[in-house]
Amino acid sequence: MSTGRKIIHVDMDCFYAAVEVKYRPDLKGKPLGVGGPPGTRSVLTTASYEARKFGVRSAMPTSQALRLCPQLILVPPHFELYKKESRAVREIFERFTSKIQPLSLDEAYLDVTDVTLYQGSATLMAREIRRLIQEELGLTASAGIAPNKFLAKVASDWNKPNGQFVVRPEDVDGFVKDLKVEKIYGVGKVTAKRMHELGLFTCADIRKQDPQQMVRWFGSRGADLIDLAHGIDNREVHASSERKSLSVEETYNEDLTSLAQCLRRLPELYEDWQRRMDRAGVRDRIRGYAVKVKYHDFKDTSHQTTSTEYPTLKDFENLLVPVWEKRPDPVRLLGIGVRLASESGDEDEDSPQLRFNLVT
Numbered sequence: 001m002s003t004g005r006k007i008i009h010v011d012m013d014c015f016y017a018a019v020e021v022k023y024r025p026d027l028k029g030k031p032l033g034v035g036g037p038p039g040t041r042s043v044l045t046t047a048s049y050e051a052r053k054f055g056v057r058s059a060m061p062t063s064q065a066l067r068l069c070p071q072l073i074l075v076p077p078h079f080e081l082y083k084k085e086s087r088a089v090r091e092i093f094e095r096f097t098s099k100i101q102p103l104s105l106d107e108a109y110l111d112v113t114d115v116t117l118y119q120g121s122a123t124l125m126a127r128e129i130r131r132l133i134q135e136e137l138g139l140t141a142s143a144g145i146a147p148n149k150f151l152a153k154v155a156s157d158w159n160k161p162n163g164q165f166v167v168r169p170e171d172v173d174g175f176v177k178d179l180k181v182e183k184i185y186g187v188g189k190v191t192a193k194r195m196h197e198l199g200l201f202t203c204a205d206i207r208k209q210d211p212q213q214m215v216r217w218f219g220s221r222g223a224d225l226i227d228l229a230h231g232i233d234n235r236e237v238h239a240s241s242e243r244k245s246l247s248v249e250e251t252y253n254e255d256l257t258s259l260a261q262c263l264r265r266l267p268e269l270y271e272d273w274q275r276r277m278d279r280a281g282v283r284d285r286i287r288g289y290a291v292k293v294k295y296h297d298f299k300d301t302s303h304q305t306t307s308t309e310y311p312t313l314k315d316f317e318n319l320l321v322p323v324w325e326k327r328p329d330p331v332r333l334l335g336i337g338v339r340l341a342s343e344s345g346d347e348d349e350d351s352p353q354l355r356f357n358l359v360t
Contacts, residue, residue, distance in 0.1 A: 008143055008152060009110075009152035011142050011143070011144075011160070012133075013140045015086075031054065034077050043278075044062060079281045083281055092132045093129065096117060099111035104280045122145045130162070141162070142159060143155075146167040149235050176231040246277060246280055246337055248269055250269060256334070257331075269335070273337065283310055288307055288338065288339040289338045290302050290305070291319040294333035295327070296331070303319045
């Protein structure tokens, strides 16, 4: 890759499970799940590759995972260990570039466009980063190398585990056209379902559409989808700033017209939020939680409360009810999330309100 930007996406392989095995070698080679006990609302934060052979996956309810794999060994998450190992991985990244944007404890973007190490080869840098992680930490990572963040993230899944894949600038068009729409940045289950209903299954299908039609179908998001379907992503790698909140939201193609409809949508949001919380490792920094509602007229409101407790699905439901009662109008978007204290434990006095941003 000799032209344009050079972005590396590094994704640790089954990170939480791998860390557990590192500190408990007796678990090596066994089907392992990290999560809460069965009979609760808990979901797995990750599963080892041995467990995945049985269909067990992250974000799956623990009870379902045990049905699929009765011999699954369940261990509770140890976030202090994961944070310790994540900091060590970050230290390796910093030997190559200061332009690092972590997405969670186990993945990050690196911009190495201007780095001269290894003759400026992002491919060789990614290979060396992965070697150092394995040699120094006893963990493995996969990497994607591409001209932008979207493609680098997709590429990091191509040769998992413990591999890497390069999308060269001249290969972008051919690589992107056959990608499923689910691979597109920001496309969740609801949007993907809507796309399928419209006959959009791959990026090539999106490319065939008139841009104005995409805007009619998906609003302002339509133009972004056209760009991404052509492999265009101009987002910068932002050097890490401390996360102040963690939220998820979903825009619905058909307005939700009753409180019951809104409440039925919350479990799916909550499952996604739980998975992101576990990957981010920020449970101990919760200082409040909130729900957000955007109405059919694009006006929005939120309702939040202060708490250091990990909110349950019922907690979010209890916040949503008074929002609906205050304005029982059609809803086009729902969001849930938490406000976080700084890693030092201090309150962020400059940002008392939870900001909702799409987390990917």
